[in-house]
Amino acid sequence: MSPLKQKIAAIPEGAGALFFIQIFATLGFAVLYSTLVLYSTKKLGFSVKDATAIMGVFGAFNYGLHLFGGYLGGRFISNRNLFVGGMVLQVLGCACISGGTSAQLYWGLALFLTGSGLNVTCLNLMLTQRFKPEDDRRESAFLWNYAGMNLGFFIGFTVAGVYQLKQDYESLFIFATVGNFMAIVLAGWNWKRISDLNTPLLQAGPNEFKWRLLAGLLILVGLVPLVQVMLHHAEISGYLVLAISVAIAVILSYLTFVHKDLRERRNMAAYLILALGSLVFWTLYQMAPSGLQLFADKNVDRIVWGYEIAPQWIQNINTFVIMFGGPLMAMLFDHLRKKGWNIDIPRQFSASLIIIGLGFLVLPVGISFAAADGMVAFKWIFICFIFQSIAELLISPIGYAMIGRLAPTQYQGVMMGTWMLVTGTGSIFASYFSALIPEAKEGMAASTNPTYHHIFSMLGWGSVAVGVVLILLIPVLRRLITNGPAKE
Known part of the structure; x- marks a missing residue:
């Protein structure tokens, strides 16, 4: 058997199918993520403050509901069923938004966010279940899956940019x-391959299974009007997300403190420290669809070699690096570790925070060299996104893979959801920073550059x-992260 066939044969059943499902599952989110602020301000006439507030809640609910999805999936509804149910809501949501009115936007977002918020955790859990805790292939699998997700982003951002230049939002949302x-369709085709392998729901009897399924479906449907109301009160909803984040942090800290298994308790403590550090990363990262998007739209000279670059296409710098860099980084790390390099989770996280920080510090330099009209050369935001992409590779897929290693079995879904809730909390903070930007109008680059300079530097x-x-x-984190025998 050839080396290639051996590698393919070693892939756990279902992992390959999840890679391709991930690509298509990402398209709708990619469109909304890259277009929501521009669509709200240019098409529906929202103010910058209102548009960025909705964007903040969009990110917060999408990632925050991952926590709830982590609890529902495998307990009330199988991860496979909840994923498909969530995708149905996403389809209905994108179709509704294509109507082109403010009312349809709110209902469409409510449908979409309920679906995407609950189903993403399910996909990650379906993947992580296919590996044993000590299986080193898990990190590579998540890097490959992350590359698949970013291929979906690449397609979504590219199509969004085409329709953005034409101002044809209806066709864009139909595409999503x-x-x-x-x-x-792909999930149905691979139904048996992506079944749950190790969840509490598998231990339930037939009657209990039916009652849990009914409760899960009622929760799924009932969340839609609740999210719709909260979108109408974006500022209050943002505060609520922050309050929930603090409460979850306190609860997880308590569970860590009282956990009896010493090894697992240490792993959970390391998780909490890394999650707190990653909040800073995600705050900067979530500036891409809000503050950075507005900066690119009005303050960056997007004419490159005679062609206009759509704002969404700039985000494809990130997806391009992730698509090709994810597999390459997986191979590089495997090679370096075989040579004795200690490339571990704490080192990757710290490097990620420094690199994305440097990416943002590039922008004030570019603003300092802006033209007389205040327009910043395209190369500066290009460099910013290159740094951001490298930083993302070091923290995001590694963070997902880390859950399978550090989370006790009974907390795996909740800790996966909490990890995503951190991203949602970062989205709220990013919306606060973006709301400091003056209203975006033509010819305002010179007047708004000082504000951008201050925000990006900070x-x-x-x-x-x-x-x-x-x-x-x-050193502390390395002592906490251990797979040694449990001792008290």
Whole structure:
């Protein structure tokens, strides 16, 4: 058997199918993520403050509901069923938004967010279940899956940019509808391959299974009107997300403190420290669809070699690096570890925070060299996204893979959801920073550049500082992260 066939044969059943499902499942989110602020301000006439507030809640609910999805999936509804149910809601949501009114936007977002919020955790849990805790292939599998997700982003961002230049939003959201529907088709085609392997629901009897399924479906449907109301009160909803984040942090800290298994307790403590550090990363990262998007739209000279670059295409810098860099980084790390390099989770996290901080610090430099009209050369935001992409590879897929290693079995779904809730909390903070930007109007680049300079400098230096703190904590984190025998 050839080396290639041996590698393919070694892939656990279902992992390959999840890679392709991930691509299509990402399309709708990619469209909304890259277009929501521009669509709200240009098409529906929302103010920058209102548009970025909705974007903040969009990110917060999408990632925050991952926590709830982690609890529902495998307990009330199988991860496989909840994933498909969520995709159905995403299809309905994108179709609704294509109507082109403010009312349809709110209902469409409510449908979409309920679906995407609950089903993403399921996909990650279906993947992680296919590996034993000590299986080193898990990290590579998540890097490959992350590359698949970013291929979906690449397609979504590219199509969004084409329709953005034409101002044809209706066709754009119909495209997102069709793309998400294809994820349902692929899931059905691979139904047996992506079944749950190790969840509490598998231990339930037939009657208990039916009652749990009914309760899960009622929760799934009931969340839609609740999310719709909260979107109408974006500012209050943002505060609620922050309050929930603090409460979850307190609860997890308590569970860690009282956990009896010493090894698992240490792993959970390491998880909490790394999650706190990653909050800084995700705050900067979530500036991409809000503050950075507005900056690119009005303050960056997007004419490159005679062609206009759509704002969404700039985010494809990130997806391009992730698609090709994910597999390459997986191979590089495997090679370096075989040679004795100690490339572990604490080192990757600290490097990620420093690198994304440097990426943001590039922008004030570019603003300082802006033209007389205040327009910043395209190369500066290009460099920013290159740094951001490298940082993302070091923290995001590794963070997902880390759950399978550090989370006790009974907390795996909740800790996966909590990890994603951190991203949602970062989205709220990013919306607060973005709301500081004056209303975006033509010819305002010179007047808004000082505000951008201040925001980007503050975020950049803050991330670098936290990265340095994590470097100092590397010895502590390494002692906490252990797979040794449990002792008390």
